[in-house]
Amino acid sequence: MDKMGSGEGPDNLQYRWCHLRKVLERTGPFCHPDFEPSPDNLNFLMESCKLLVIGAGGLGCELMKDLALMGFKDIHVIDMDTIELSNLNRQFLFRRRDIGQSKAEVAAKFISTRIPGCHVTPHFSKIQDFDETFYRSFHIVISGLDSIVARRWINGMLISLLSYKDGVLDQSSLIPLIDGGTEGFKGNARVILPGITACIECTLDLFPPQVTYPLCTIANTPRLPEHCIEYVKVIQWSKENPWDVPIDGDDPQHINWIYEKAMERAVQFGIQGITYRLVQGVVKNIIPAVASTNAVVAAACATEVFKLATSCCVPLDNYMVFNDVDGIYTYTYQAERKEDCLACSQVPTTVDIPGPEAKLEDLITVLCESPKFLMKSPGLTATIDGKNRTLYMPTVASIEEKTRVNLKKSLNELGLEDGSQLMVADSTSPNTLIIILKFASPPDFEME
Amino acid sequence: MSSPAPKSPEQSEKSKKYDRQLRLWGDHGQSALESAQVCLINATGIGTEILKSLVLPGIGAFTIVDGKKVTEEDTGCNFFLDAESCGKSRAQVATQLLLELNPDVRGDYVDENIDQLLENSPDFFNNFTVVIGTSLIERTLIPLSKKLWDLQIPFIVCRSYGFIGYIRVQVAEHTVIETHPDNQIPDLRLDRPFPSLKKYVDSIDLEAMEYKDHAHVPYLIILYKYLQQWKAEHNGQLPKNYKEKEDFKSTIRKGIYVDEHGNPEDEENFEEAMKAVTSSIKSTLVPSHVRDILDDDSCINLTSKSKPFWIMAKAVRDFVENEGEGCLPLCGSIPDMTAETGKYIALQQIYHNQAAKDSEVVFRCVQQLLHQLNQPPDTITEKEVKLFCKYASSLYLVRGTSIADEYDPKTLNAQNIAGNLENPENTMVYYVMLRGVDRFYSEYNMYPGEFEDQVEPDIVKLKACISKLLSEWGCGPLAKDDYVHEICRYGGAELHSVSSFIGGCAAQETIKFITGQYKPVNNTFIYDAITSNTATFAF
Numbered sequence: 001m002d003k004m005g006s007g008e009g010p011d012n013l014q015y016r017w018c019h020l021r022k023v024l025e026r027t028g029p030f031c032h033p034d035f036e037p038s039p040d041n042l043n044f045l046m047e048s049c050k051l052l053v054i055g056a057g058g059l060g061c062e063l064m065k066d067l068a069l070m071g072f073k074d075i076h077v078i079d080m081d082t083i084e085l086s087n088l089n090r091q092f093l094f095r096r097r098d099i100g101q102s103k104a105e106v107a108a109k110f111i112s113t114r115i116p117g118c119h120v121t122p123h124f125s126k127i128q129d130f131d132e133t134f135y136r137s138f139h140i141v142i143s144g145l146d147s148i149v150a151r152r153w154i155n156g157m158l159i160s161l162l163s164y165k166d167g168v169l170d171q172s173s174l175i176p177l178i179d180g181g182t183e184g185f186k187g188n189a190r191v192i193l194p195g196i197t198a199c200i201e202c203t204l205d206l207f208p209p210q211v212t213y214p215l216c217t218i219a220n221t222p223r224l225p226e227h228c229i230e231y232v233k234v235i236q237w238s239k240e241n242p243w244d245v246p247i248d249g250d251d252p253q254h255i256n257w258i259y260e261k262a263m264e265r266a267v268q269f270g271i272q273g274i275t276y277r278l279v280q281g282v283v284k285n286i287i288p289a290v291a292s293t294n295a296v297v298a299a300a301c302a303t304e305v306f307k308l309a310t311s312c313c314v315p316l317d318n319y320m321v322f323n324d325v326d327g328i329y330t331y332t333y334q335a336e337r338k339e340d341c342l343a344c345s346q347v348p349t350t351v352d353i354p355g356p357e358a359k360l361e362d363l364i365t366v367l368c369e370s371p372k373f374l375m376k377s378p379g380l381t382a383t384i385d386g387k388n389r390t391l392y393m394p395t396v397a398s399i400e401e402k403t404r405v406n407l408k409k410s411l412n413e414l415g416l417e418d419g420s421q422l423m424v425a426d427s428t429s430p431n432t433l434i435i436i437l438k439f440a441s442p443p444d445f446e447m448e
Numbered sequence: 449m450s451s452p453a454p455k456s457p458e459q460s461e462k463s464k465k466y467d468r469q470l471r472l473w474g475d476h477g478q479s480a481l482e483s484a485q486v487c488l489i490n491a492t493g494i495g496t497e498i499l500k501s502l503v504l505p506g507i508g509a510f511t512i513v514d515g516k517k518v519t520e521e522d523t524g525c526n527f528f529l530d531a532e533s534c535g536k537s538r539a540q541v542a543t544q545l546l547l548e549l550n551p552d553v554r555g556d557y558v559d560e561n562i563d564q565l566l567e568n569s570p571d572f573f574n575n576f577t578v579v580i581g582t583s584l585i586e587r588t589l590i591p592l593s594k595k596l597w598d599l600q601i602p603f604i605v606c607r608s609y610g611f612i613g614y615i616r617v618q619v620a621e622h623t624v625i626e627t628h629p630d631n632q633i634p635d636l637r638l639d640r641p642f643p644s645l646k647k648y649v650d651s652i653d654l655e656a657m658e659y660k661d662h663a664h665v666p667y668l669i670i671l672y673k674y675l676q677q678w679k680a681e682h683n684g685q686l687p688k689n690y691k692e693k694e695d696f697k698s699t700i701r702k703g704i705y706v707d708e709h710g711n712p713e714d715e716e717n718f719e720e721a722m723k724a725v726t727s728s729i730k731s732t733l734v735p736s737h738v739r740d741i742l743d744d745d746s747c748i749n750l751t752s753k754s755k756p757f758w759i760m761a762k763a764v765r766d767f768v769e770n771e772g773e774g775c776l777p778l779c780g781s782i783p784d785m786t787a788e789t790g791k792y793i794a795l796q797q798i799y800h801n802q803a804a805k806d807s808e809v810v811f812r813c814v815q816q817l818l819h820q821l822n823q824p825p826d827t828i829t830e831k832e833v834k835l836f837c838k839y840a841s842s843l844y845l846v847r848g849t850s851i852a853d854e855y856d857p858k859t860l861n862a863q864n865i866a867g868n869l870e871n872p873e874n875t876m877v878y879y880v881m882l883r884g885v886d887r888f889y890s891e892y893n894m895y896p897g898e899f900e901d902q903v904e905p906d907i908v909k910l911k912a913c914i915s916k917l918l919s920e921w922g923c924g925p926l927a928k929d930d931y932v933h934e935i936c937r938y939g940g941a942e943l944h945s946v947s948s949f950i951g952g953c954a955a956q957e958t959i960k961f962i963t964g965q966y967k968p969v970n971n972t973f974i975y976d977a978i979t980s981n982t983a984t985f986a987f
């Protein structure tokens with residue numbers, strides 16, 4: 001009998017990929033309509049397909065292993081972080097001797113050694129260090145990030161690569177984004193076809209809001225150990241500033257200082273439950289993580305990459321949630337696009353403002369707090385009387401100083417009116433976004 | 449820095465390394481993990497993925513049983529077999545590469561076929577905490593299932609077959625104290641306040657307060673006060689249905705202070721009180737699933753061999769019948785609420801102290817029971833009793849079924865299959881497929897579609913195997929052949945991403961058994977990677 005894989009394989013182990021060849025060289029009733037069973041499918045994965053993995057942490061390590069064993073041979077990985085001791089309970093490509101080294105570099109070397117023929121290219125840098133030409137060179141981008149800002153940025157980047165001809169999307173400009181996320185025993189995997197299915201910005205409300213404690217509670221009526229820790233972190237540290245530096249959550253001296261002061265405050269108010277672990281958790285905003293959830297979510301993402309690259313099955317449409325606290329639970333559904341999505345709708349977004357008397361700082365507050373925008377520290381420019389004017393620019397210290405006075409000025413004073421266009425730059429997107437001011441009260445221009 | 453840093457136990461190397469998981473299962477969960485011994489049968493791709501997610505968090509030790517040699521095919525789906533290892537013992541290579549992940553873990557291997565091992569060393573499995581089996585054929589699976597069922601060792605069987613994943617958990621009995629429910633309903637006892645709570649709240653006069661104090665009274669006190677008033681006006685009854693609860697909320701709303709213009713003041717605590725009506729105004733009862741545990745034979749009729757869980761359950765049962773006057777021991781923690789520090793902390797103390805009193809009663813009873821049962825007094829610590837009492841309302845018990853019974857048509861729950869198959873696209877169809885593959889392997893000693901030139905004839909043979917199975921079970925025939933075609937397409941292929949998905953899930957189920965925390969899956973889990981859906985069935 002002829003055993004699968006007797007032909008010349010793309011690497012010297014001729015039977016190595018026979019598992020993949022069965023599903024790629026045979027057809028089945030659940031294949032994508034475009035699927036053609038052929039050795040070309042595996043050849044495409046091995047010879048042409050170029051993947052980018054963003055993040056070499058818990059999900060990233062798993063993703064690289066999974067993708068390498070699903071036949072992909074040209075994988076790039078970006079991560080700006082170095083390896084820490086607390087990574088070793090799940091980031092299985094790292095050892096104790098690797099602590100302090102680049103995650104991307106160590107992971108890439110490990111995979112390339114363990115799976116001969118697979119070449120992983122590391123980039124020990126930030127995603128913002130690369131431009132459109134770099135991102136355009138990939139077939140599929142997979143993100144395993146813990147930062148929402150970075151997710152939004154790469155989402156914006158892939159959307160900016162889309163090209164439209166007479167309003168019709170040019171399919172060849174589309175780079176799918178597969179995104180995974182985990183927290184403790186919960187996780188999610190999703191497939192984003194930029195410009196076609198719901199993007200990160202369409203579903204901003206899916207991210208859990210960050211836990212914040214009202215300032216008056218932590219200052220006046222603390223009840224929980226967390227309140228005492230927050231007090232030391234946001235009020236006492238800047239007052240007493242023991243080392244004249246900002247808090248470094250990785251410096252045990254800093255954590256110890258906060259621990260002691262928080263303990264004093266807790267005793268004063270009769271509050272129980274301050275522990276070193278809790279102090280660290282609150283100061284560093286630590287999210288619990290285990291190996292198993294990372295394995296599951298990364299695997300779900302890798303399966304989708306395989307489906308998209310080969311058409312051997314219809315890809316996930318488009319969101320799967322996972323939770324294994326009580327049994328094993330998953331739920332798959334179609335997240336919906338937002339008609340006026342800031343990133344992918346191609347419709348300029350309006351921002352609702354009470355009226356021309358609102359101050360520029362009020363507008364910035366809306367951009368940061370409205371669930372539609374959730375920006376971090378937006379910079380604003382506008383064309384006023386035919387001239388390009390910087391209204392506020394927080395990222396460059398000298399310009400910030402010069403433009404700070406504008407914050408207290410009303411929109412009217414700045415020459416902005418209902419329908420004015422603003423160019424907004426923020427760390428959540430690589431692109432300048434255009435938003436249109438919309439005043440709630442109609443402008444009273446006929447009242448002279 | 450002048451002041452020396454306090455020596456904190458949290459700073460040990462180990463707690464730094466395991467920090468992200470200690471925040472989930474705690475130091476006690478970790479020490480259970482570190483004393484566990486796990487056995488893996490067959491170092492397949494899925495098998496080493498399971499062990500990976502157990503070695504990383506630091507189980508005590510693992511043992512791999514596998515008599516096969518590494519093949520080229522193996523290296524295409526298994527990360528813990530490298531290209532140079534072809535021809536070597538699969539158990540040995542996998543053990544070595546897995547041990548590199550964590551120097552705290554011990555690992556060894558038996559380079560022997562599982563069938564031989566079962567025959568030559570029948571006591572081999574006696575000391576394992578959990579046994580995991582992969583790539584087991586029916587002939588091996590059944591005796592192994594029987595053996596582990598008798599030994600009362602949890603047995604987890606996993607498969608990765610093309611785009612289909614499968615986990616079957618076999619456990620005779622498993623109990624969980626810390627289930628970590630997502631939304632715990634607070635145990636406030638507003639309907640039957642205990643004396644110290646009553647005394648404290650009765651000493652507070654809401655109406656006499658200045659606005660600032662009034663707006664900082666914990667909502668628990670507000671609910672209590674208005675409930676007393678309501679009960680006095682309604683023959684001692686609680687607001688029961690939706691309408692009464694709405695009425696009750698509006699009486700609370702009337703309590704909000706108004707300013708000099710007659711506009712209500714901003715009182716967040718009153719808003720919280722109204723929001724909490726639905727969940728907190730209710731009769732305190734023993735939940736029915738806990739009632740079942742307390743009424744279980746194992747609880748009522750303790751023996752000298754009874755496990756700590758059942759001894760504590762019996763003591764709680766006695767508490768409910770006597771001191772508790774029909775209620776479980778108090779949980780002792782209250783949710784956070786807008787409040788001034790002093791009153792909140794006072795309430796917290798009152799609940800905490802009452803819970804300590806309740807658990808002390810239970811602990812004394814536990815000690816008596818241990819004495820009567822001739823078990824050493826240190827079998828159960830006071831700390832364990834406290835934990836048991838704290839989580840008494842979310843205890844969990846499962847009694848499983850054996851795989852051997854499931855594979856016997858006389859004892860199989862065939863209605864479960866037939867019922868689900870009324871929808872021909874129900875995930876149950878893959879269970880039937882995998883059972884068909886088992887039957888096919890038993891008859892032909894290979895997987896359907898394993899050989900390139902046999903796919904078409906294998907489709908016919910697999911269809912016949914499945915028809916036979918279904919008729920043995922008394923089920924009707926399959927509605928369509930699509931699934932048979934798809935299964936033959938796989939030809940026994942193991943796709944790494946499917947193995948990795950199931951590997952992660954199975955590792956977490958293993959951790960649930962070891963730590964006694966979280967509810968395990970009951971008892972069959974199927975992953976369909978084609979549509980990215982999963983389903984759980986109980987056999």
Ligand SMILES: [Zn+2]
Pocket residue numbers: 198199200201202203337338341342343344345
């Ligand atoms: Zn969008």
